[in-house]
Amino acid sequence: MKKTLTALGAAAVGAVAVRDLTQKQHALKRNFPVIANLRYLLEAVGPELRQYIVTGNDDERPFSRDQRRWVYASAKLQNNYFGFGTDNDLEGRTGYPIIKQRTFADVAPSRHAHSGEETPLPCAKVIGLARGRAKAFRPASVVNISGMSYGSLSSNAIMALNRGAELAGCLQNTGEGALSPYHRQGGDLVFQIGTSYFGCRDEDGAFDLDRLVELCAGAPVRMVEIKLSQGAKPGLGGMLPGVKVTEEIAEIRGIKPGVDCASPSRHAEFHDVDSLLDFVETIAAATGLPVGIKSAVGNMDFWDELIAAMTPERMVDFVNIDGGEGGTGAAPLVFADSVAFPFRVGFAKVYKRFAEAGLTDDITFIGAGKLGLPDNALVAFALGCDMVNVGREAMLAIGCIQAQKCHTDECPTGVATQRPWLMHGLDPELKSARAANYVKTLRRDLLKVSEAVGVAHPALITADDIDLIDGLQSSRPLREVYGYGRGWGTVGATLAKEIETIMAEATAEHPA
Structure with a gap:
């Protein structure tokens, strides 16, 4: 038996050696048959080795081990606290955000770990109200699920996210790949219209x-969201590799x-700002729904022209800014790495223009x-966001391990x-609960930190409430770093009173 196994092993090694010596694609294998395959094996499992063995808690990108651990624990309603203090490099980092808590305030965060998870955290604005849309509405959640198409994601993943959205009372963006049964x-x-x-x-x-x-x-x-571009591949259209284009x-x-x-x-339906606004109004008039745009930020001429062309009778209802660090299933490396501004820079450039025009309370x-x-x-x-969309974090919540094989x-x-045999491992029922848990936990943390700052809702946090530090040397408020005027980055007095009343009623119904 031992001789047979030895012979089979030798035959297998010999077959590999013959293959390596006769192939012409890899010089390394021709020169070093058999043993060169170890190099390719290590390359193939390199991401996993670095992810679980080599890198520190904050080394890996796009999401560090600590960040993934927080999402996973939140999705499973496990202990998502961390012990022994931060292991972030506060001493040596530039641009690290520090949230400035207040000693005395009318509101205070609860002491209990899970309190706030069931407290509603609606948007401070009614989308479409300023333009008088027939179906204007106040989103029930400031955290919503970003545009991810069926095709890019599996049917089980889309179902899990949609059921999770229902459980968490948030919105799910369809992505540009149409509205599927899932x-x-x-x-x-x-x-989303792509x-x-x-x-x-x-x-x-x-x-x-x-x-x-x-x-x-x-x-x-x-x-309805008109997608002009997205952060990970701005200036390019969507790409779904043929291996993922099933009959369905x-x-x-x-x-x-x-x-x-x-x-x-x-887009073929419009070619400039004027025709874009016509397209927006056509869709809004026919559906009664609020209509807005999604875009990454590059050349600023578009935004200047858009703001100049908008009137009370012709305007977008919302603006969704996607940062250049955003994710996608497939993109050329140069677009993912180097095209479009990162979120903070891009969003601030756009928001400042709307603020200077006095339009920030009219646009979500x-x-x-x-x-x-x-x-x-x-x-x-x-910086002025009224809501945030989560994409890859929602994927992590339903089981993604950051394998970075989305395009394959x-x-x-x-x-x-x-692939059916890979999809079957994702149970939509279980994962929908995890998606909802993650959204609720993120909202809870946003609420707790807002209360620590002394306000009842994250929309009331201002650009003076957060500093960016330069190691241990100095700090500067967001307002100063991004050139904001006084009062920018938050809602106006009327909207502030409305959301404070809403949150007072919500916390009374869900006491700590």
Whole structure:
């Protein structure tokens, strides 16, 4: 038996050696047959080795071990506290945010770990109210699920997120890949219109308003988002690799199965700010829904022209700013790394222009780009966000392990794949509860920190309530760093009173 096993082992090694010596793709294998394969094996498992063995708690990107641990523990309602103090490098980092708590205030955070998870945390603004939209509404949650298409994510992942959205009382953005049956699990939706008009296009691929109206009337769509660009690949259209384009996805989108689905980089229905606003008003008039735009931030001419062209009779209802550090399932490296401003820089550039025009109370501002972590989200609110969208953090909550194989159809946890044998490991029922737990926990932490600052809602945090430090040498308020005027980054007095009243009633119904 031992001789047989030895012979089989020798035969296997010999076969590998013959293959290596005769192939021409890898010089390393031709020169060092058999043993060179170890190099490729280590390369293949390198991310896993670094993730679990080599790197420190705060070393890895895009999400560090500590950040992932916080999301995982929050999703499972486990202890998400940390002991022995921070291991962040406060002494040597520049631009690290410090939230300034108040000693005395009318509100104070609860002492109990899970208190606040069931406390409603609605948006401080009614989206579409300023423009008089027929279906204007106040979102019930300041934390919502970002645009991730069916196709990029699996059907089980989409179902888990939508059911989680229903449980948490938040919105789920469909992404540009159309509204699939898996988005119809009870959660309210934001329907995203991309450059290919999936879900609302005719047989020739052109935008079809009647189809959009029918779609919105037959699903729990609360608002419509026109996607101009996204943070991880601004200036490019969406890309769904052919290996992920199944027969079902092809039918939903109106494309060919098995073929790369590359959306155009720009819209065909409008070509400048004037025609964009016409498009917005056409959709809003036909559906009654609030209509806004999603965009990464690069050249600022567009924003100057948009603000100059808006009037009380013609305007966007919301602006969703996606940071250049945002995620995607597939993008060229240079676009993911170097195109578009990071969230804080890009958002501040846009918000300042709206503030100077006196429009910030009329527009709802949404942010995205690693804002599913409490500290990042609080900086976003201080800069003027009314809501934040979470994408990759929501994926982590339902099982993503940051394998970074989204573009290969080989996601090991079934989140970003269309392979049935990988998808079956993701149970939508269990993971929906985890998605909801994560959203609720993030809202709880936003509420607790807001109360520590002395305000009842994160929208009331100002650009003076957070400093950015330069190691141990100095600190500067966000207002000064980003050139904000006094009172910018928060809502006006009327909206502030409204949300304070709403939060007083909510905390009375959900005492600590």
